[in-house]
Amino acid sequence: MRNRTVLLDHVSIRFGDFTAVDNANLKIDSGEFFSFLGPSGCGKTTLLRCISGFSDPTEGKVLIGGKDMKGVGPNKRPTALIFQHLALFPLMSVAENIAFPLEVRGASKKDRRKRADELLDMIALPGIGDKKVSELSGGQKQRVAIARALAVEPDILLLDEPLSALDLKLRQHMRAELRAIQQRVGVTFIYITHDQGEALTMSDRVAVMNSGVIEQVGAPNVIYNAPRTAFVASFVGENNAISGKVAGQTEGMVTLNTPVGPVSGRAAGGRKYKPGEQCSLFIRPEQLTLTGEAGPNTISATLRSQAFEGASTHLLADCAGTRLRLSQINTGAAAAPLAPGAALTLAFAPEHATVLPAGPMASE
Amino acid sequence: MGNFRTAFNSFAGRHGMGVALFVAIAVAAWVILLIVLPQLSMLDYSFRHNLPASQIGGPDDTYTLENYRYFMFGNDDGLNTLDIGILLRTLIAAVFVTILDVMICYPIAFILAHSASGVSARLMVIGLIIPFWVNEILRAFAFRVLFGATGLINSVGLGMGLWDAPVDFIRADVALYSGLAYAYILLMIFPIYNAVEALDRAQIEAARDMGAPWWRVHWRIVLPIAKPGIASGATMVFMLTSGALAAPQILGGPSSLWFTQVIYQWFNQSSNWQRGSAYAVILLLVCIAFVTLMMRVFKVSVGEIGK
Numbered sequence: 184m185r186n187r188t189v190l191l192d193h194v195s196i197r198f199g200d201f202t203a204v205d206n207a208n209l210k211i212d213s214g215e216f217f218s219f220l221g222p223s224g225c226g227k228t229t230l231l232r233c234i235s236g237f238s239d240p241t242e243g244k245v246l247i248g249g250k251d252m253k254g255v256g257p258n259k260r261p262t263a264l265i266f267q268h269l270a271l272f273p274l275m276s277v278a279e280n281i282a283f284p285l286e287v288r289g290a291s292k293k294d295r296r297k298r299a300d301e302l303l304d305m306i307a308l309p310g311i312g313d314k315k316v317s318e319l320s321g322g323q324k325q326r327v328a329i330a331r332a333l334a335v336e337p338d339i340l341l342l343d344e345p346l347s348a349l350d351l352k353l354r355q356h357m358r359a360e361l362r363a364i365q366q367r368v369g370v371t372f373i374y375i376t377h378d379q380g381e382a383l384t385m386s387d388r389v390a391v392m393n394s395g396v397i398e399q400v401g402a403p404n405v406i407y408n409a410p411r412t413a414f415v416a417s418f419v420g421e422n423n424a425i426s427g428k429v430a431g432q433t434e435g436m437v438t439l440n441t442p443v444g445p446v447s448g449r450a451a452g453g454r455k456y457k458p459g460e461q462c463s464l465f466i467r468p469e470q471l472t473l474t475g476e477a478g479p480n481t482i483s484a485t486l487r488s489q490a491f492e493g494a495s496t497h498l499l500a501d502c503a504g505t506r507l508r509l510s511q512i513n514t515g516a517a518a519a520p521l522a523p524g525a526a527l528t529l530a531f532a533p534e535h536a537t538v539l540p541a542g543p544m545a546s547e
Numbered sequence: 548m549g550n551f552r553t554a555f556n557s558f559a560g561r562h563g564m565g566v567a568l569f570v571a572i573a574v575a576a577w578v579i580l581l582i583v584l585p586q587l588s589m590l591d592y593s594f595r596h597n598l599p600a601s602q603i604g605g606p607d608d609t610y611t612l613e614n615y616r617y618f619m620f621g622n623d624d625g626l627n628t629l630d631i632g633i634l635l636r637t638l639i640a641a642v643f644v645t646i647l648d649v650m651i652c653y654p655i656a657f658i659l660a661h662s663a664s665g666v667s668a669r670l671m672v673i674g675l676i677i678p679f680w681v682n683e684i685l686r687a688f689a690f691r692v693l694f695g696a697t698g699l700i701n702s703v704g705l706g707m708g709l710w711d712a713p714v715d716f717i718r719a720d721v722a723l724y725s726g727l728a729y730a731y732i733l734l735m736i737f738p739i740y741n742a743v744e745a746l747d748r749a750q751i752e753a754a755r756d757m758g759a760p761w762w763r764v765h766w767r768i769v770l771p772i773a774k775p776g777i778a779s780g781a782t783m784v785f786m787l788t789s790g791a792l793a794a795p796q797i798l799g800g801p802s803s804l805w806f807t808q809v810i811y812q813w814f815n816q817s818s819n820w821q822r823g824s825a826y827a828v829i830l831l832l833v834c835i836a837f838v839t840l841m842m843r844v845f846k847v848s849v850g851e852i853g854k
Contacts, residue, residue, distance in 0.1 A: 237752065258758035270753035274771040283767070284757035335757070 186248050187213045187261060187338035187371060189234060193243035196229050203229040205395040206243070211373060211388075213338070216365050218374040220382040221392035222418070222545065227375045228267075228343055230392075234373065235264040235341050247339070262339045263332035268348060269324055271316045277303070277327055278312030284335045302330035306364065321349045325357055329364060339371040346381060358384050379419050383407065391415045393543065410537060411451055416465040418545035423471065423507050425464045426541065429456045437538040439464055442503040443482045448536030461541040468497070468510035470535040474528050480536075482507070482529045486521050500527055593825035597818075614825030630809060634830070637806040638837060640724070641789035647728045648735040648784050649777055655732075656739035656776070657769060661748060675733060687726055687797040694722035694798075718800040726798045727788050734787070735780035742776030743769060775851035782838050789834050806830055 189211040196204040204226040211217045219227040232238050234245055236257035245252045252260060263284075271280050279286075281302050282295035290298070296312070303309050306326040311319070319327065325345060332340055342361075346354045362385045365372045376382050382389045383403040390400045391414070399411045410416035417424060427441030437456050438447040441464070448464045450456060474481060484500035484507055491513075498509040498521075507529060521527075559567035594610045602608060621627035655671075663671055681689075693699050694716035701713045716722045746769060754764045770777075795805035810830065813823035842848070 235756065237756075257752075257756045264753070264756050266749040266753055268747060268749060270747060270749035272750060272754075272768055275767070283754070283759075286767075287754075287757055287759045287763060331757075 188246075188248060189339060189371070189373070190246040190249075191230075191234075191243070192246060194230070194233065194240045194245060195242040196226070196233055196238065197241045202395050204233070204240075207397050209390060209397065209400060211371060213371055214369050216362065216372045216374065216385055216387045218376060218382040218386040218389045219392055220376055220379055220389050220419070223377055225392040226395040227392050231264070231341050231343055231373065231375050234339075235262050236260045237264075261337055262341055263335070263337040264341045265328050265332050265343065265345050267343045267345065269328040269345065271324060271328055271331070273316050275316070276312065277314050277316060277319070280316060280327060281312075281331045281334055283331065288335065298334060299330075302334060305333075305367070306330045322353050322357055322360075325349065326360070326364075329361075333368060333370070337370065339373060340365075342372060342374045344375055344377070346376075346378075354378075354381070361385060383419070391419060393418070393545075409451065410465065410539065413463050413465075413539045413542035413544050416463075416537060416539055416544075421468050421508060421510070422465045423468065423505075424544060425466070425505055425507075427462065427464070429458050429460045429462055431458060432456050436533055437462070439538065441505075443484075443505050446480055446482070446536070447533040448538045449534055451537050451539050454540075456538070456540075462538050463541055463544075464536050464538050466531050466536040468508040469495075469512075470531050471507065471509045471529050472531065473509070473511070474530040477528055478530070480531055480533055484527050484529055486523055486525045486527055488523055489521060491520075498527075500529065502529075589824045590828060592821050593828050595821045597821045614822045615829070617822060618826060618829055630826075633804050633809055634806045634833065636803070637789055637830075638833065640720075640727075640805075641785050644724055644727045644731075644788045645781050645785045647724065648732055649781060651728065652732055652735035652739055652780065653773065653777070656736050656773070657743055657765075659736070660740050660744040661746070661751070675736065679733060683730065683793050684797070686730070687794050690722055690726040690729075690798055691717070694725070715800075717798065718802070720800050720803055723795060723798040723800070723803070726794045727791060730791070730794060731784040731787055734783045735777075738779040738783075739773050739776040743773045746772050774845070775847060778842065778845065778847040778851065781841075785838060786834055789830065 189209075191207045191209040194204060194207040195202065207230060219230065221227050229238070233240055234247075236252065236255060236259070239253060247261060257264070272283065275283070278296060278299040281299040282290070285295045285298055299312055300309070303312055306329060308323060308326060311323070316324065316327070328345065329340075346357050346361075349357060358381055361372070361374075365385075374382070374386065383406070386403060388400060388402055389406050391398045391406060393414045399406060399415045401409075406415060406419050410419065413424070416422050425439070425441050425443055425446060427439035427446070430438045430440045430445060432438070432450060432455065435450050435453060436447050437450045438445055439462055446464055448466070456462065477483065482502050484502035487499045487501050487506075489496060489498045494513060496511050496513055498511065500507045500509065509529065555567060555571060558570065593614055594612070596607065596609070596611055596613065598605075598608060617627070618630055619627055621629070655675075659668060659671055678686075691698075695701070696713040696715065698716075700716065704710050705713065750768055751764055754768055759767070790807060791805070792807045792811060795803075795808060799805060799808075806826070807830070810823050810826045813819045813826055817823075
């Protein structure tokens, strides 16, 4: 495998006064499945178009395999882009679609057909070469688009929310499919999505973006367990946020004074906090437990509603205006359901909670 | 008939019986009174002798193929090369004008659908439509002035030293082709625009990402999508051009006669409506046959044109 590291070196992209991407610095290794995760409008598609060559960065450089890509057109880069709506050509057959990049390069009709059939085998759809694109199902179109992108063996495949048009069931199936194809061909996948489930299940590493800024880059479990900003903590997975001011710090533990009482959690990344600094403590719903007695790190709350979801039960509670969600694993014992308005005491271990400086959070 | 009934019933179900009846009667009146009956009477005329008024309905008023025979063989029994030649030249000229319009209008329609946006697109459309407020006769005479021996084009060309003596654009039929091509560009632009607008821009970018040069993008992706629109526009432009009268009358050179002018002569100068009808029917049938043949060659179905 050639060295096809993608390097973003202080990349900023501006449209007039609007900054779509602000100073992105990133290295994506050859053969990696890398995702950009963020809400719509966060700049991830802009960044992808910049890597693919459809636009140039306003500042900074995009390097692929150590080579500056400035002025190199999309067709001259070792990348292939899969568009959000796939952009299959409706008036060509499946085989013609897949072999179009080869047709452009002047390959003979016979070679084109042979390669198309090979690729159809690779995506496990043999024998559909003569069908029309309109005769395919959503998942099949998806795979045909991947085959077409792989026809000329790019080193890097860029995917712009390719699953967003599919229904939920198919989307989940295609995640496994995409991951399998990526491991089979060994090509770098750079994947854009606003769906954290997709990013977390498929990727080797994830970059979380918000308002043009890359907030955190890391493996999915790191992003989930050790968020570095309030945005990442609130965007990736369910999280409860309790805002307050720093009361004190000992070792890696910070205590906050909050409307729900004093609570403690880990200081993210070993950061030092000043007393009185505005912070938020994040605790996952599955780390909150119901306890009988009040003590340190407990919250007295009122139950608002609960929903039984089979494997777990979700509770929504309220304390001094702060909404708290709990997720409890159902053990099989038929516990008497609690009535809304019941008084609850919630507890959590400080090492499961993360304290982060106050910042913008993901809207629900 | 069954199809009409189902269509009528579903329309009545949706909009009420009153509206459905009105639409049905209006459409039927339009089709029968304004299209079918006049054409049938022309057809009937074309098979009759040109008789003085007193003999009409008399024993001599029989059906005959004489008018059609005359088109083929004239007075003596040799081939009527004059009229057949004019018909062929008219068709070839109409094809030429149609091709010219496709070449002019395809880029305009594509730019309108995919490059122009907001204000510039609206300005383009207005710029295309407003000049057609000027009526056909005035436009034709304006072209005559424009292309005349002392016209704007000749003065500019002579002034810039591009040519030495005034070029007779009228005799060379340049004025005629320009006038006809311009007269029907809207009928070409809008069907192509309609067809091309449906194209997802990402398809062009995808093709570009795969390294396709612009001509291949158009040949393989845009043109196939534009094809029904081109077919629809080309049919209209061809039919209207071959049936045009004013522009050939005003802009045509002294030596070139349009087939419609021959028809006009039979009706007006020769007062032979029967022969004029036969010639008109011949023009219609030949045009329909030609269009059908072309649709076969380019693999376009009538249904696609209706889209």
